[in-house]
Amino acid sequence: MAQKFSDDIAAIEKQFKVLGKTEFRGETTLHVELAAIKEVSRFCKDTLGYTYLIDLSGVDNFGEEPRFEVVYELYQFERGEHLRLKTSVSEDLLEVPTVSDLWATADWHEREAYDMYGIKFAGHPDLRRILMWDGYPYFPLRKDFPLAGKSSDVPEVAFSEPAPLAGGPFVTQPSTGTTQDREPRSREF
Amino acid sequence: MSTTVAPAAYDSKIEGNVIFTRLDAAMNWMRKNSLWPMPMGLACCAIELMATASSRFDIARFGAEVMRFSPRQSDVMIVAGTVTYKMALAVKRIWDQMPEPKWCIAMGACASSGGMYRSYAVLQGIDNLIPVDVYISGCPPRPEALIEGLMKLQAKIDGEQSFLAQKEGLKELTA
Numbered sequence: 218m219a220q221k222f223s224d225d226i227a228a229i230e231k232q233f234k235v236l237g238k239t240e241f242r243g244e245t246t247l248h249v250e251l252a253a254i255k256e257v258s259r260f261c262k263d264t265l266g267y268t269y270l271i272d273l274s275g276v277d278n279f280g281e282e283p284r285f286e287v288v289y290e291l292y293q294f295e296r297g298e299h300l301r302l303k304t305s306v307s308e309d310l311l312e313v314p315t316v317s318d319l320w321a322t323a324d325w326h327e328r329e330a331y332d333m334y335g336i337k338f339a340g341h342p343d344l345r346r347i348l349m350w351d352g353y354p355y356f357p358l359r360k361d362f363p364l365a366g367k368s369s370d371v372p373e374v375a376f377s378e379p380a381p382l383a384g385g386p387f388v389t390q391p392s393t394g395t396t397q398d399r400e401p402r403s404r405e406f
Numbered sequence: 407m408s409t410t411v412a413p414a415a416y417d418s419k420i421e422g423n424v425i426f427t428r429l430d431a432a433m434n435w436m437r438k439n440s441l442w443p444m445p446m447g448l449a450c451c452a453i454e455l456m457a458t459a460s461s462r463f464d465i466a467r468f469g470a471e472v473m474r475f476s477p478r479q480s481d482v483m484i485v486a487g488t489v490t491y492k493m494a495l496a497v498k499r500i501w502d503q504m505p506e507p508k509w510c511i512a513m514g515a516c517a518s519s520g521g522m523y524r525s526y527a528v529l530q531g532i533d534n535l536i537p538v539d540v541y542i543s544g545c546p547p548r549p550e551a552l553i554e555g556l557m558k559l560q561a562k563i564d565g566e567q568s569f570l571a572q573k574e575g576l577k578e579l580t581a
Contacts, residue, residue, distance in 0.1 A: 349527070350492050357526045366526025377491045380524045387522070 222298045225265050233257050246301040254304040255314040258289065262319050267291035267300060270320035275330035279360030283307035285336055289316070306336065315341040333358035350375045430569045437481070437507065438560040439469040444480035444504060446497060449487030451514040451546040458549040468556055477503040482559065483536075484552075488516040489529045501536045507568065511555055512538045515545045 222245070229235065229247060233256065237248035249257050261267040271290035278284055289302040306313055315338040317323040327338040328347040335356040338344055345351060352371035355362055363379070364386055370376040384403030392399055443465075445455055458465050465471050474480040477500045489497060501510070512532050515521035518541045520530035532538060539562060542555040 348492075355526075362526070364525060373495070375491045375495055377526065378530070380520060380526070380528065380530050382524050385524050387524075 220296070222296070222300075225261075225293075225298065225300065228265065229257060229260065232260060244299065244301060246303055248303045248305070251304050251306055251310075251313065254287075254289075254302065255316065257302060258316045258319055261291055261300065261302070265293065266295055267293045267298075268320075269294060270316070270322050270326075271299075273316070273323050273326035273330065275334040275336050275358070277334055277358065277360045285311065285334060287313050287330065287336060311335060312337045312339050314339050317341055332356070335359070353377075428569075430567050433569060434564050434566055438563040440472075441468075441470040441482045441509070441556070441559070441563075442472045442474050442480045443470055444477050444483040444500065445473050445475070446483050446485045446500065447487060448485070448489060448493060448497075449516060451486035451517070454546045454549055454552065455484060455486045455513065458552045463549040463553065465553065465556065468553065468560070470556055477501070478505060480504055481507070482509045482511060484511045484513050485517040485532045485538075486513040486546075488521065488523055489532050490527050491529055492527075494529045494532075494535055497532065498535045507566075509539045509559055509563070510536055511540045511542065511552075511559060513542045513552060513555070514547055515543065518543070521545060 226238070226245065226247070230238075233249060233253050235247050235249055237246075239246040239248070247257075269292040271292050272288075273290070274288050276286040276288060278286060283305040285306045285308065287304050287306065291300045291302065292298070293300070304313065313336055315323065315327055317327055317338070318340070324342070325347060327341055328343070328345060330336050331338060331341075331344055332346040332348050333356060346353065349357065350371060352374060354369055355367055357366065365379040365382050366377055368376075368378050384405030387401040387403070389401050390399050445452065447455055457463060459471060459473060470482070477483075481504075483501055483504060485497065501508075510532070512518045516523060516528070517532050518538075520528050522545070524530075529535070540555045540559045542551050544551050547555075
């Protein structure tokens with residue numbers, strides 16, 4: 218008897234407390250409690266067959282409480298199902314249980330989330346920065362971190378200085394104007 | 407039958423084989439035509455750098471085909487690509503290991519100025535750390551642009567007066 222995707226969702230909802238369920242363009246997102254995320258992950262992998270973790274990332278919802286989110290993209294090869302799990306974590310706690318023991322690929326993804334947002338992963342085997350250097354004092358993908366960066370110095374390793382933005386950031390301006398109004402370029406002129 | 411040996415004097419056979427020049431000119435000529443690059447390939451500019459070295463553009467025509475991946479055997483560092491802060495001091499260290507005389511080409515927008523990466527992670531131009539002789543614009547520059555940059559560097563080397571400067575320095579010391 219072939220199991221359907223809706224059966225997966227029902228099984229998760231039956232076993233665990235699901236805080237929210239979003240469906241958008243055929244993609245399903247389950248928002249689960251921080252305390253349950255490890256068990257939900259384990260259930261998805263071992264019982265439902267979501268053996269592949271496509272990606273794990275952090276989100277900074279600056280100004281909201283809880284501030285951070287961790288997003289898990291799961292994939293099931295047998296039926297080609299894609300499931301997204303989310304969990305929220307407050308700035309004060311800032312600790313999420315690791316899933317690197319379930320999916321080995323989560324090791325580096327969690328290191329990246331730690332590097333960029335400062336979210337710690339409890340039980341991670343080697344939680345070091347992965348992109349920035351050891352000793353860099355900031356978490357650069359947080360919303361309150363300026364794009365230009367801040368100065369820092371770790372002697373013999375690396376230093377950093379704020380970059381001149383010169384009228385940037387050079388991003389497309391969303392509006393109903395012409396291409397010339399919207400195109401990414403310096404706003405100084 | 408007897409042969410007479412001419413006394414050591416002006417020998418017309420040597421004429422044409424002896425060149426008189428200034429020491430600086432000779433040194434510069436030798437230096438500029440055998441620039442051994444240290445390819446500091448850090449991003450997509452390195453692809454164009456490889457194309458420049460390959461048969462179609464053939465940087466060997468300018469004597470700069472000997473890519474040395476060892477800084478101690480190279481003359482010119484071609485910084486090709488985005489220099490992140492994490493990489494910056496490694497680039498500096500490799501530069502420090504190169505023996506004098508040495509030159510630096512900042513290839514492309516990123517190496518010259520940080521390019522489009524106005525961000526927390528990218529050094530805004532390698533000239534913040536090491537002295538640059540030639541900047542090449544482009545994102546990435548075409549191989550022709552790199553070759554022109556190399557020719558500009560050759561012209562610059564041709565104008566150097568390293569021996570004269572050394573002599574002046576000695577004069578000052580002995581004075």
